Amino acid sequence: MAKYKYTIQLLELKEIHEIPQVWTEDEFRRLLHFVEYDEVQEIPANELKDMTCLALTDFEVEEAAIKVLEFRLGDRLNKGQRQNLAIELQDDKIWEEYSDLNLHEELFHVSCMLYWAFPKNFKEPDIARLKLSIKSLTPESGKNIVNPTAAFITRILNDGMDQHNLLNRLFDESLAANTFAEAEHIIWQFEAEGSQENSKEQTIVIYTSWNWVEDLKGISEWESTAYADGQLD
Secondary structure, rough: OOOOOOEEEEEEEEEEEEOOOOOHHHHHHHHHHHHOOOOOOOOHHHHHHHHHHHHOOOOOOHHHHHHHHHHHHHHHHOOOHHHHHHHOOOOOOOHHHHOOOHHHHHHHHHHHHHHHHHHOOOOOOOEEEEEEEEEEOOOOOOOHHHHHOOOHHHHHHHHHOOOOOHHHHHHHHOEEEEOOHHHHHHOEEEOOOOOOOOOEEEEEEEEEEEEHHHHHOOEEEEEEEEOOOOOOO
16 A cells, blocks of 8 residues: 555635735735825725726836736846736736746736736636545555645646646656655645644645646546655655
């Protein structure tokens, strides 16, 4: 029997259009300050989103996109990259397609803001929200569901799909290795709903882009021998 073994139930796989608690009241205020909007602190919390959208529409579409990119990503992009993305974001799923995997999640958050402000110019962005029930079948497995990691979760998801899925095609060596650094940028956010010590079952909510999990549609249960980084003998 494998040292690490689990049964997985896919409780939910649905399309969502933003990740909760990313564009917070504080973030809206910070963006308003960034675009030099006046009297930001006077704006009621329930009006912040609308006022931020209104402030962005004072700019041309591409200029607004550049400002949101600069606000969210700072010097992680140079001027030319921001200018190119301001155009590409209007037509492409850049949060899935951009060459730098590290930027995918932030590009999704940028796309959300731009769609809210310019719904005629930007398509509504979409990603996947999954809810998994994971049951450990060996004593060694329990630690991974009490304290899950992105690498462990990515391997769990890969085990639910056939070998032709995109994850396996791009990262087959990392999936089978002792370190999978890219997983941190594949699993954008996750939350374990229970964290009891010695628990044998855990429910995890996961946010990621559709291209990684498209092949899980229609699948409800599978077994996995996933492990966390550093657990290979």
